[in-house]
Amino acid sequence: MKRLPIKSLVRVSFIAALSIAILVGLNSSAREYSLSTILAKSGVIFVGILVNSLYNVGVQVWISRRWNYLSGQFRLYRTIASFSGALLLNFLVFRMVVSANPHTFVIPDWYEQVRNKALWPLLFMLHGIVFNAFVLMLHNYITLVHAKNNAELENARLKFTNTEAINQLLRQQIHPHFLFNALNTLKSLIRRHPEKAEEYLIHLSDFLRASISTGHRNVISLKDEIKLSVDYLEMQKMRAGEALKFSIDIDQQALSNRWLPAFSLQPLLENAIKHNVLTSEDPLYLDVIQEGDYLKVVNNLQVKHQTEASTGSGLMNLSERYKMLTGEDILIEDNGRTFTVKIKILQHAGSDYRR
Structure with missing residues (x-):
């Protein structure tokens, strides 16, 4: 308040x-x-x-x-x-x-x-x-x-954190590891499944285009954020196969008239894939569920014993942006079996989201 x-x-x-x-x-x-x-x-x-x-x-x-x-x-x-x-x-x-x-x-x-x-x-x-x-x-x-x-101070801080989130995402996208995996997957699909290779390339192109074109906005429509996330998940599924399963359960009406901070959902999905083991015997389940005015991202916990060093800046950045936009924090729950993050869906695209 x-x-x-x-x-x-x-x-x-x-x-x-x-x-x-x-x-x-x-x-x-x-x-x-x-x-x-x-x-x-x-x-x-x-x-x-x-x-x-x-x-x-x-x-x-x-x-x-x-x-x-x-x-x-x-x-x-x-x-x-x-x-x-x-x-x-x-x-x-x-x-x-x-x-x-x-x-x-x-x-x-x-x-x-x-x-x-x-x-x-x-x-x-x-x-x-x-x-x-x-x-x-x-x-x-x-x-x-x-x-x-x-308002001017919050707007300046929001622009800074939003720019930081965008830069972080773009750095990840042009990171050699990301590009190597994307191109290696594309190469493999071209040899074995040309039709899937075309589909993969479309998802990759849409994902990169949306990432760059959304860079100047603080918020984007729920529909656009879901599209960006689906493109990312489809690429990861083509690479991981049955080791990754995901579902998205969102009211279709909310897609056209609800909003999210730019790049708020996709990094949550990426974190889940990055920090958990994916195998055909023990798949990683990712569920995106709408609960009233909130969007819930849930994954089963299969934490990697060895993973890349993480600073946790992604969640911290998202938390800071939500505090400035809505006055509320993101909600995180870890019960040992599942990891859940809840983020608020914005009701409009104006400058005052504290409603």
Whole structure:
């Protein structure tokens, strides 16, 4: 959940209260009030606005525990609580001012021109409403600037991690080991099964083309990500034969109107193949299953005793991208028999996926 810039709000509240108090002091000085009256008037204004501002900060913190501070519900309830509290606070302050008899420097001089003194509390509270509106606008500006800076920072981090994921995938694709296996498999198929060799070449071509063309996007359609993954799995199956079995169970309607971070599914499949033993006697089973708003990748565990050194950067990169995009992490489960990774399916292709 996005957090309020509490420190910035408190700092700005203090600066605003001090600035207005200084302006009031200068105005009082121009009217040739005594120094004690100027200090008293400025002090009361400073304390009043500061208390009102801190009350607004407290209201925002309280309401933000239930609603995101950029949501419509937050703005509505914050406004109601803010002005309700400001009215009550100013009424109580007015009663204290009258009972303590400091109205000679707190109540404006022009109040004396209002014959009906019963209107004085309303005028006093009207001043409070104006100051409260000023505080709300100032706080809104701070939170909007904070949200904008956060969005720019998250976007920059997302672009970086997305570029890192793309570069990692492209490095794997042009890695001699990958190319050697692909070309060696293609050579073997050309000799024994020419028709399968053509099919393999089509999958390889589509896979490389999609990898390169998708490089500039943060998210791609679920359909395109599945197509990329199927091309990869079909190539691996032609190479491994009955040692690899896979299934994909996804709602067809979701393919056309759901989204995933670019290169989020295929690396999970590649990791499973890379770190597990594949034999005809003990095949590796890979299942891609849709569960509501999540995509689950499950494989049986047949961990290799000797494998390439792995930094785990693939899962870490995918985890970081999901945190920035959705505010949620990927879900990993290892029960000793199967290894499962669940990733959230995005509902739209916009910039705000936290829904």
